[in-house]
Amino acid sequence: MRSLLFAGATRPDLVAKLARSGPDAVAIDLEDAVPADAKLEARAALADLVASVEGPQVFVRVNGPATVWFEDDLAAAAALAIAGVVVPKAEGPADVERARAALGEGAALVAGLESARGVAEAGPICEAGPEAAYFGAEDYIADLGGRRTAGGEEVLFARSQVALAARLAGVPTLDQVVVDFRDEGAFERDAEAGRAIGYRGKLCIHPSQVTIANRVFGASAAEVGRARALLAAWEEGAARGVAAVDFEGAMVDGPALRMARDTIERAGES
Amino acid sequence: MRSLLFAGATRPDLVAKLARSGPDAVAIDLEDAVPADAKLEARAALADLVASVEGPQVFVRVNGPATVWFEDDLAAAAALAIAGVVVPKAEGPADVERARAALGEGAALVAGLESARGVAEAGPICEAGPEAAYFGAEDYIADLGGRRTAGGEEVLFARSQVALAARLAGVPTLDQVVVDFRDEGAFERDAEAGRAIGYRGKLCIHPSQVTIANRVFGASAAEVGRARALLAAWEEGAARGVAAVDFEGAMVDGPALRMARDTIERAGES
Amino acid sequence: MRSLLFAGATRPDLVAKLARSGPDAVAIDLEDAVPADAKLEARAALADLVASVEGPQVFVRVNGPATVWFEDDLAAAAALAIAGVVVPKAEGPADVERARAALGEGAALVAGLESARGVAEAGPICEAGPEAAYFGAEDYIADLGGRRTAGGEEVLFARSQVALAARLAGVPTLDQVVVDFRDEGAFERDAEAGRAIGYRGKLCIHPSQVTIANRVFGASAAEVGRARALLAAWEEGAARGVAAVDFEGAMVDGPALRMARDTIERAGES
Numbered sequence: 001m002r003s004l005l006f007a008g009a010t011r012p013d014l015v016a017k018l019a020r021s022g023p024d025a026v027a028i029d030l031e032d033a034v035p036a037d038a039k040l041e042a043r044a045a046l047a048d049l050v051a052s053v054e055g056p057q058v059f060v061r062v063n064g065p066a067t068v069w070f071e072d073d074l075a076a077a078a079a080l081a082i083a084g085v086v087v088p089k090a091e092g093p094a095d096v097e098r099a100r101a102a103l104g105e106g107a108a109l110v111a112g113l114e115s116a117r118g119v120a121e122a123g124p125i126c127e128a129g130p131e132a133a134y135f136g137a138e139d140y141i142a143d144l145g146g147r148r149t150a151g152g153e154e155v156l157f158a159r160s161q162v163a164l165a166a167r168l169a170g171v172p173t174l175d176q177v178v179v180d181f182r183d184e185g186a187f188e189r190d191a192e193a194g195r196a197i198g199y200r201g202k203l204c205i206h207p208s209q210v211t212i213a214n215r216v217f218g219a220s221a222a223e224v225g226r227a228r229a230l231l232a233a234w235e236e237g238a239a240r241g242v243a244a245v246d247f248e249g250a251m252v253d254g255p256a257l258r259m260a261r262d263t264i265e266r267a268g269e270s
Numbered sequence: 271m272r273s274l275l276f277a278g279a280t281r282p283d284l285v286a287k288l289a290r291s292g293p294d295a296v297a298i299d300l301e302d303a304v305p306a307d308a309k310l311e312a313r314a315a316l317a318d319l320v321a322s323v324e325g326p327q328v329f330v331r332v333n334g335p336a337t338v339w340f341e342d343d344l345a346a347a348a349a350l351a352i353a354g355v356v357v358p359k360a361e362g363p364a365d366v367e368r369a370r371a372a373l374g375e376g377a378a379l380v381a382g383l384e385s386a387r388g389v390a391e392a393g394p395i396c397e398a399g400p401e402a403a404y405f406g407a408e409d410y411i412a413d414l415g416g417r418r419t420a421g422g423e424e425v426l427f428a429r430s431q432v433a434l435a436a437r438l439a440g441v442p443t444l445d446q447v448v449v450d451f452r453d454e455g456a457f458e459r460d461a462e463a464g465r466a467i468g469y470r471g472k473l474c475i476h477p478s479q480v481t482i483a484n485r486v487f488g489a490s491a492a493e494v495g496r497a498r499a500l501l502a503a504w505e506e507g508a509a510r511g512v513a514a515v516d517f518e519g520a521m522v523d524g525p526a527l528r529m530a531r532d533t534i535e536r537a538g539e540s
Numbered sequence: 541m542r543s544l545l546f547a548g549a550t551r552p553d554l555v556a557k558l559a560r561s562g563p564d565a566v567a568i569d570l571e572d573a574v575p576a577d578a579k580l581e582a583r584a585a586l587a588d589l590v591a592s593v594e595g596p597q598v599f600v601r602v603n604g605p606a607t608v609w610f611e612d613d614l615a616a617a618a619a620l621a622i623a624g625v626v627v628p629k630a631e632g633p634a635d636v637e638r639a640r641a642a643l644g645e646g647a648a649l650v651a652g653l654e655s656a657r658g659v660a661e662a663g664p665i666c667e668a669g670p671e672a673a674y675f676g677a678e679d680y681i682a683d684l685g686g687r688r689t690a691g692g693e694e695v696l697f698a699r700s701q702v703a704l705a706a707r708l709a710g711v712p713t714l715d716q717v718v719v720d721f722r723d724e725g726a727f728e729r730d731a732e733a734g735r736a737i738g739y740r741g742k743l744c745i746h747p748s749q750v751t752i753a754n755r756v757f758g759a760s761a762a763e764v765g766r767a768r769a770l771l772a773a774w775e776e777g778a779a780r781g782v783a784a785v786d787f788e789g790a791m792v793d794g795p796a797l798r799m800a801r802d803t804i805e806r807a808g809e810s
Contacts, residue, residue, distance in 0.1 A: 144468030157430030167684050390704065419736050
């Protein structure tokens with residue numbers, strides 16, 4: 001998932017146009033984009049909003065596990081034909097487990113790591129098995145009482161720790177939002193930096209960001225070739241009944257297999 | 271505490287002038303600023319030194335827990351009417367607990383995290399409940415056998431880790447010293463970087479640094495407004511007997527309350 | 541060890557010239573520099589290759605613990621008169637222990653921390669007691685699915701974490717490779733950055749890098765003086781039967797002693 005484009009549930013006009021810029025997935029947001037007194041109305045409109053999106057996978061971002069809306073948001077999402085749910089401000093494995101229990105195995109979960117506790121618990125949260133995770137720089141640094149800067153040094157530690165924890169658990173990660181959607185240069189530099197750290201895609205809040213994210217996080221031909229070779233080596237070993245397959249001098253294990261499949265998926269050739 | 275200004279206990283002339291630049295608190299230093307053969311003399315002069323400061327809260331920085339002077343320094347500080355004690359080179363919760371046992375609940379403790387062990391144990395040390403903590407870049411990097419640079423990349427990891435650990439424990443943190451007190455531009459840039467990471471104030475070693483620290487770490491009107499609103503929501507909930515209060519979509523918990531009070535205190539409006 | 545210069549076991553011409561540039565140690569590489577179908581041939585040539593190096597300490601880099609070649613590589617190295625073995629891609633204390641069991645106490649072990657798991661387990665791996673460790677940026681970032689950049693921000697977290705974990709265990713660390721060996725300016729900047737973080741030396745892949753590494757990581761006269769004074773204080777205390785010796789206001793402990801000895805050794809004056 002190279003790009004996940006958000007629109008607020010109170011903006012049916014934007015939701016209906018979400019697919020136009022070509023994002024790999026879209027998210028209808030019940031959380032930050034919806035004020036407290038509009039939460040119930042937004043939830044009630046969800047089925048119509050989902051139906052209005054044509055094309056990519058549709059996710060719903062529910063309100064966070066610490067809010068009064070979480071359980072009912074999950075119940076509303078569970079009743080819809082969607083790809084999955086984005087769980088913001090996850091702070092422990094229990095948050096992933098609650099969402100899984102409400103949604104079942106068929107729905108993909110994207111866990112948001114965007115608080116002091118969420119970053120500190122990134123390992124256990126990712127081990128709880130969400131299909132993806134994201135790092136939320138704005139909420140994280142607000143939680144620390146800090147400030148975002150152009151260079152982003154203030155989140156390098158947390159952004160790197162999340163990437164490492166997610167890799168250890170074999171969970172692909174999406175990189176932080178760039179708030180100023182008019183500054184495409186800033187978005188591209190930030191996307192390149194996230195790609196360098198190991199992120200697989202990026203949260204987008206404007207259609208113009210999608211094009212850049214798809215380009216920066218797209219798999220190169222060499223990467224796809226390597227992933228195919230690894231899968232072929234593993235399949236050939238499996239056909240011979242060999243459990244431990246060697247590829248480029250290292251054992252092929254579960255996370256390596258997941259990453260290889262993810263690379264091929266990223267290239268849009270699943 | 272936006273600024274904590276230090277002067278050595280062997281310099282009564284500087285101690286008597288500590289309050290002039292308007293620091294939120296001052297520290298009379300028995301540690302780094304006092305050579306080994308002057309430690310006892312400095313300790314004996316402490317009461318007079320404390321009496322010579324007019325205005326802000328007075329702290330005493332004792333020698334570290336691993337030194338032969340620690341216990342007697344604490345005993346000397348306990349006999350004085352001071353705001354609290356700075357414990358440098360804390361390396362575990364036991365160091366905080368020893369100081370608490372010697373000083374009682376009335377004294378504020380500021381734990382210095384400034385060694386490899388201290389940074390690695392920042393979580394447990396802050397959970398032991400000091401009223402504040404600071405990150406000491408010079409001692410930390412000396413302990414690692416490294417070197418300080420102008421850009422400061424060599425301490426970004428440790429400086430970020432301390433800020434995160436302290437936030438998780440609800441402990442406000444003070445940022446690293448800038449040794450070259452003549453370079454006010456360097457101090458301001460470093461203070462802005464520390465503020466971005468989440469630090470609440472800065473150790474100062476020269477009066478000219480105090481003015482800058484007070485400005486950079488001062489709470490803005492918007493921050494004070496938000497803190498007041500959070501406290502009001504919590505108090506209104508408490509008056510109705512509601513334990514779980516929601517504010518801006520998140521539950522108000524202990525650390526959030528402490529941070530809000532800290533913000534208002536920072537603005538000098540407690 | 542300021543510089544550890546590598547040459548592939550398939551290049552006897554380069555191995556024979558390894559000592560010329562004056563590295564503190566050299567490593568004959570059975571791992572990355574040798575393709576899979578040449579591994580056995582390279583191992584068989586090892587005795588002759590070791591014999592062809594004149595001067596510095598000789599190490600053999602075996603293939604990693606997760607490969608089919610690891611045990612036989614260790615057995616081949618154990619039969620040779622070498623300084624020790626480099627164990628790449630260590631991912632847990634067991635990897636160090638397997639190498640120790642195969643080689644005995646006489647051989648020095650250098651553990652490579654260069655994967656997500658290796659960096660996350662840097663503490664336990666270093667506590668298992670290798671004589672040195674290194675951080676491998678290329679393999680680490682490849683494991684995360686990221687990309688190396690000129691600024692190196694993408695590995696600052698891991699590079700710093702490894703330096704801290706190694707310091708806590710008293711294990712000296714070697715800094716990452718600079719792949720473009722023609723860019724001496726890039727190597728020098730990278731070496732200075734590693735030195736600032738606390739690294740004691742650098743992996744080198746070309747003779748021209750050795751001269752720079754020896755200069756950047758050499759101990760200054762002041763550092764050697766401080767190390768000698770610390771050792772003298774400790775020896776004087778030991779002569780009086782005093783276990784706890786104080787130096788510059790801190791207790792002299794095991795890691796401090798190892799670092800002091802390392803500093804003097806670095807200056808080539810053991």
